Amino acid sequence: MSILSHRLLNISAKFVHILPAQPCLLCGAPSQSGLCCAACDAELPRLTxxxxxxxxxxxxxxxxxxxxxxxxxxxxxxxxxxxxxxxxxxxxxxxxxxxxxxxxxxxxxxxxxxxxxxxxxxxxxxxxxxxxxxxxxxxxxxxxxxxxxxxxxxxxxxxxxxxxxxxxxxxxxxxxxxxxxxxxxxxxxxxxxxxxxxxxxxxxxxxxxxxxxxxxxxxxxxxxxxxxxxxxxxxxxxx
Ligand SMILES: [Zn+2]
Ligand SMILES: [Zn+2]
The missing domain is CATH 3.40.50.2020 (Rossmann fold)
Known part of the structure; x- marks a missing residue:
């Protein structure tokens, strides 16, 4: 991975909480983390x-x-x-x-x-x-x-x-x-x-x-x- 992508990864991790809500990667609903909304997160198949x-x-x-x-x-x-x-x-x-x-x-x-x-x-x-x-x-x-x-x-x-x-x-x-x-x-x-x-x-x-x-x-x-x-x-x- 390039140094630039590495920096971007670190920057995005730092600012994720102050950014406006972004679409959930799975369903498109607003998600504060920009990853999964709470509903999709709850659906993830955790190994139990x-x-x-x-x-x-x-x-x-x-x-x-x-x-x-x-x-x-x-x-x-x-x-x-x-x-x-x-x-x-x-x-x-x-x-x-x-x-x-x-x-x-x-x-x-x-x-x-x-x-x-x-x-x-x-x-x-x-x-x-x-x-x-x-x-x-x-x-x-x-x-x-x-x-x-x-x-x-x-x-x-x-x-x-x-x-x-x-x-x-x-x-x-x-x-x-x-x-x-x-x-x-x-x-x-x-x-x-x-x-x-x-x-x-x-x-x-x-x-x-x-x-x-x-x-x-x-x-x-x-x-x-x-x-x-x-x-x-x-x-x-x-x-
Ligand atoms: Zn979702
Ligand atoms: Zn075994």
Whole structure:
């Protein structure tokens, strides 16, 4: 993201409360925040109820689910604020594809409301440099910057990279997504995560394959514990 867009993001966050009411991004009704009106905010699909502590999918007893017992992912916990359903999916798409960067703080703060343990540091799920050039910004990095500032913990901006430009996960059937992501990420040799608790920040967790691969790379680099912090979790029956 350019320095200018960064400044604009900071300026808009500062002045949002003194601006006149702006249309809600979802329904067009007046909204003081310029994001969601109170009615739409109340409609957002917050993840409630008992869920598996590792993958955040609903689990009736709140214990580790069968899938995670059978094949534990490389990450140890997941924190997710919402399910990836209407109308939250529209907000994430506006952020990613229409550069509604004003959503960054709102969505990052929703994740923070769910966080119970503070890790030692954060990493954002990296985009491949080619994809980053096309989009101009990495929404996960923007979310992670906000979270890092609010928690006062370091964000390791250059620690991990995406070394394979894989086809978008959304273009593949679920079964092929694990294979598609294999060895997609590396941690730079000077990354100091040895024995540390690292949280990976991303916008949406669908199968968990991407975050799982990055968590695997972090563990190979010595990370002691890896958490996944996502704005939204796709629930299998929604697919
Ligand atoms: Zn609304
Ligand atoms: Zn699970």
């Amino acid at each position: 109820g008992k869920h598996c502590p590792i993958c955040a999918l609903p689990a009736p007893t709140g214990d580790v689910c069968g899938e995670c017992l059978k094949q534990p992912p490389a990450f140890d916990h997941t924190v997710a604020a919402f399910s990836y359903n209407f109308p939250l999916n529209k907000l994430i798409q506006s952020l990613k594809f229409r550069e509604r960067l004003i959503l960054v703080n709102y969505l990052a703060d929703a994740v923070l409301k769910r966080v119970t343990a503070t890790p030692d540091c954060l990493v954002a799920l990296p985009l491949h440099p080619v994809r980053l050039r096309e989009r101009g910004f990495n929404q996960s990095m923007l979310l992670a910057r906000r979270i890092s500032r609010r928690l006062g913990i370091p964000l390791l901006v250059h620690a991990c990279e995406r070394v394979r430009n894989t086809p978008p996960q959304s273009s593949l059937p679920w079964k092929e997504r694990d294979k598609n992501m294999r060895q997609a990420f590396t941690c730079k040799p000077d990354t100091d995560v040895r024995g540390k608790h690292v949280a990976i920040v991303d916008d949406v967790m669908t199968t968990g394959a991407s975050i799982g691969e990055l968590a695997h790379a972090l563990k190979l680099a010595g990370a002691g514990e890896v958490s996944a912090w996502v704005v939204a979790r796709t629930l299998p029956h929604d697919h």
